[in-house]
Amino acid sequence: MTAETARTWAATLDSVVVYAQGALCRRLARGSVPPGGRVRVTGLPRSLDPGSLRARVLG
Structure with a gap:
């Protein structure tokens, strides 16, 4: 992956369970x-x- 094709997503904190x-x-x-x-x-x-880290893709 080159810098031209790389996409960056910002993650926001949604919830925390302690x-x-x-x-x-x-x-x-x-x-x-x-x-x-x-x-x-x-x-x-x-x-x-x-x-x-776990990820899930929807859609």
């Missing part, structure tokens, strides 16, 4: 998926645990 050993933070991002099927989501915290 548990005794952590929290579940839900973020929303909207945009169109390019033909290659790759997107870049910005605005995520640097403290994000590797492997803890």
Whole structure:
């Protein structure tokens, strides 16, 4: 993916559920998926645990 074809989506914090050993933070991002099927989501915290990010595509 080149810089010309890369698309950047901003994520906004939608909800937070706090548990005794952590929290579940839900973020929303909207945009169109390019033909290659790759997107870049910005605005995520640097403290994000590797492997803890899940994504769902609607529509």
